[in-house]
Amino acid sequence: MGVDVVSRAEWGANESLGQTSSGGPIWEPEYAQPAKIIIHHTAGSDGGNDPKSIVRGIYYWHTVSLGWGDIGYNYLIDKNGVIYEGREGGDGVVGGHAYNEAKDIGYNRGSIGIAVLGQYESGVPTAAAIDALTRLSASLGVRFGLEPDGNGFFVDETLPNVFGHKEVDNTLCPGENLGSNVDTIRSEAQKLFEAAGGYAQSTNTLKASFVRQSVQPVKIPSGSQKQLWVEFKNTGTVTWRSYAQPAFKIVSANVSSNLMAGGAASGNTAVLDTPNVAPGEVGRFFYTLKAPNDTVEANDTFVLKAGSATVAIASFNVTVQVTGLSYAAAARDIEILPATFSRARNTTVVRFTNLGTQAWKRGEVKLGIYDLGNRGSRYQDASWPDDNGMFDFEELEVVSGGTATFRFVLLSPDEPGLYLNVYRVSGPDGLAQKEDRSVTRVDSPYEAKFISHTVPAAMLNIWRPAVTLTFKNTGVMPWDRSVGLQVVDLGDTDSQFANSNWDDIRIATHLNEAQVNPGEFGTFTLRLYPPQNPGLYLNIMRVFKDGRPIKGGTFNAITRVD
Template sequence: MKYRIKTKLVLSLVIFWSVALAIFLAAAKSDNEIKAGQITINDPQNPGSFFISANISKENAKTNQNDYVSPVLRADFPFNALFVKWQSENTSPNNSDFELYLRFLNENWSPWQKIMLDDDYQGKDTNPGQISSQMIAVKLTDSFQYKLVLANGQPKTNLKNLQFIYLDTTKGPKNNFTISLQNKDNGLKIISRAEWGADESLRYDPQSGNLWPEEYFTPKKFVLHHTAGENANADPKATIRAIYYFHAKIRSWGDIGYNYLIDSQGNIYEGRFGGEGIVAGHAYLRNRNTIGIAILGCYQNEKNSQNNSNCNSPDNLTEATKISLNKLIAAKSREFNIDPLGQSEFHGQILPNVIGHKDVGNTSCPGNLIYESLPASRQLAYNLLVEMGGYKKPLASSAEFVSLSSQEIKIEETKSAEITVQYKNIGQETWRGYEDNYLYVTDSEIKNKIAKINSVAIAMSDKDETPKQTENFPVFKLQGGNVYPGETGTFKLTLNAPLKETETKKFILAWQNKGYFPDSDFALTLKKIACNCGQNNNTGQADYKALLTSSTFPSQMTAASSQDIALIFKNDGNRDWQKDKLQLKITYANNQISPFRNDSWYSVYADIPPAESVISLAAQATFNFKLKAPDVLAAFPHTITLLYDGQKIYEYSQVIDVLSAYQAEIIVNTLPLSAKRNSRPKVKITFKNTGSKTWTNVILKSTDIDGTNSWFRDWSWLDKKTIKQINKTVKPGEEITFEFRLLAYWKPNKYPHVYKLFNGQNQIYLDAKKELLTYTQVTK
């Protein structure tokens, strides 16, 4: 009897706690849920609609003849954040012929609040014709009005699809306002995405595909932003959840655009998913090699006649925020060897390593209050870096082989197969899987080309190049961005069928040209089997096959230039191609929209049809389109895919290097090969403008090879590094001559000197190189 009572008691307790746990989990899920709603106004027949055409009836005016005030609009639920979007034929944020105001109802109506354009509306990408406002954080309300003020009563452009997106992000973790600051040391606590309540499901599409695939580059610059908008610091976590939702869902980016965010209390928050080195979306086409840091709030109190992004009520840049910002810059500078006081070339300009968004974009962000504090932040961050012990010292690197998905693999001829290999990081150094710094698995013959990693010096050398990948020398990169000590790294190997029936291949783990890891060898047996071709239409099979016979797809383009492209494919299969089923797709990096897209494309992914209606067997399909290069100096990897009826039948990769429009050819150069010490030889250098831009303010500079003062600087120079400045118009094809003197160093030796040419802030490339390097022997 006692046994039965105990059994019933235990069973009752189990049921009770199970139900309680279920209720708790449901409540927890509910507590973190973001509610989103939208009001779209685009019908001119409905009262309160918003649609500017040739005129607006002045009968609708409520204040004066150029104003229109809407009826009260009600949301489906109380909200704490609101964004405004609209479409316009005029997408320039600097050319608006109207102003939009909002007010909100709580106990009473709030004052009218001017809607400001979002400074970061071109962070990751943007939809053509789509303009958005800064985020407006408000006290919970469900009622608001808008007011339209026309500049002259007659708008110049049509505006339609005015959308008010309102959010309730108040449900979620609350703030601990002491979590990031540690007063007695330089410790740094970063609030994780889980801690601020990120809903990770927003990063995926309905098929569980990653909306924004991770891409990694070594950070070299810090770009400062403000999030703008009002009341951002009243509930910082709710504000960040609102920004995250807006970026991820409303803009369809798939994540928040910043790497880090900082509130007025000094709390630091993790931004974009992916960890160190992840490429975020905070500065259009300047996101690689940068860390984007956003300060919650609006920090512009100066009127900017060229931009509408001013603050209604500027926030104060608090001491707590500045301390945390400087700590964050110092910590990441230590991790990635960045000099906070330094400067370097970035997309054709010499810029400090800590900059504002306005330095790389047409914006007032991060506001003058933050921008004016940057010189002090650079110095204070550098001081903190010194207190931390300076740049991170190289640590020992070591790897341990963990597993191989298969030691023998059968591959059909004309096809390929994929295997997975894993290594454990048993050293002290973090492994990187960045585009410009990564571990890789390759043919063991690499041991004849690079050294063994058996010392810190070799493991952390400055040689960042990687042997070029070829069919016989494959390079399989580390998956993901960072593998910390104790973690396991994964490498995926895609292998083609061997030429022989059976072939054994040996592989090893290496880290660029830093060296290969000892005892990381493994062998694979590849067996070729007959192709089961012609039974379906999958890639590489005989029914639908293609062969690229001609291509003008360039490996180089000048910035902001356009080029006509023609790709010709031969029908190498067993069936005719129909025009309506054949498409050429072009993507950038990890299936992103190409920055080279233009009006000749049928979609953001090109989807170009062939010129021919029917392409018979052995006939050719021609694809004509244009590429328009962005005004960004960088290498842009592209994937060109030929699809038939949605199936891939041909694919290859092509990198386009965008070159500066500022180019010069050295016509005359009398730099001496030798000079007596303390002598002042006269030098003449003539440059021909071989680019597409006109020069107006030409500056010649010279330094030592490491960027310090030149061994040959003369007292006649403008400063220690600037030789001369000539304010002259030099059109493409014209020449300009610099005549100046050098002062040879007093100590005999062979000294290098570097010369760089600029048009204002824009660097001019010399004979397709960034600089001219020469050596002069100083004699007695």
């Protein structure tokens, strides 16, 4: 619920009275989560026909005469029930309206001071003023989760959430006739508070959309911290408050993040640069990251949280480039073929830039090549000095900012597929490096396309037909007589047409021609020995090389045996 409030500009505040010669505020605003509402009377005129002039007079008295720099009340109310904005700064700003001189204790931080124009020790407040005070108390209660009829510990004692000034100071304020209405104001405000939904505002109304952030990537010296900022638009229904609980935090989406100055689990406090960000407005959050000392670059995704609740859609990515490391490296270029053939030997060049402050000497810094999980690379060649390579660079020395050249041979795996290499440079002081990878597709150099066959669709079980299958060599390597034709049944079980006259129980025959070059046709001839039992039978016929089927070289023949 909301109430209409006459702004400072509308009641004619001369803002220059509260400014220093340089234009800044004499009374710098502070903010705190409101926990209490303290009711006052101004003990003077009720404003008569010109209440704005009285508000301006109080403003001058507090700002200039008392030297505070601004009016002390957060709100003022006239006899007509009109509500005026008091202390500059908006929601949560700390006023100056309740101080116990005898105790030397202030009750301003965490409270909202509302003053009704007039003197009510003998005077009587109007129904309009009481009604406005009630509605304003309920509205503030909803806004700050402050139950009007509740109570709780405040500063040095337990107090109602809405009470008169004299409860905490040696004063008659807010006067007997206004003070006697406080219980009714409390109870009626509670009814309005509950009707408006109370303080039970779900965190699902906390929503934000990313706007922009500090320039990326950000450079941070190793082990040092740096303050960054990120801006979000408040797309929810709840005002963000820098002084309220739960506090905002920037938390990594990665539980093992090494960038969080406060630790990955707890996250870092996110400080709003303005006390209140209403729905539709943009707020800038400041937070701190710490550069790790074991990598040259770190990437992470962060989310904005209010306490333990993630603010919906509020995430962003950060890249930190770590500087000042003694030994550090980054891949400059990796000359890896995107695709190659099985058993191919390819000379490869990988270059790394020395990002550290110390020069590299040959023999101190080496390049290792790994598979996932620190397993040995599938590209290991007999020329490697170690199972993981551990190659020296070609230069005698690589100064800071210079380039190291590593040259080696990769032997492609036998089996076609996608294969990964992880490249790690090792050296003194646990040389820091962002892990670099390459993925290469390994293809077979042997491929085939089925052309024709002479397998009968039906045969008698006493026949022993000789059949020929023709395939085109569509690969890049010639075929020789080591290329065979496998004949099997479903599930790769032995064919029902097999015979001891075949070259093998599985490999029935081999290539007829001595050599079939790419683009040429090769033939396979074999004799079939049908089973005695009539029925439909399947033969899966595959062109084979080195114990593996050749891609595209498969023909399925269904034959009826009578």
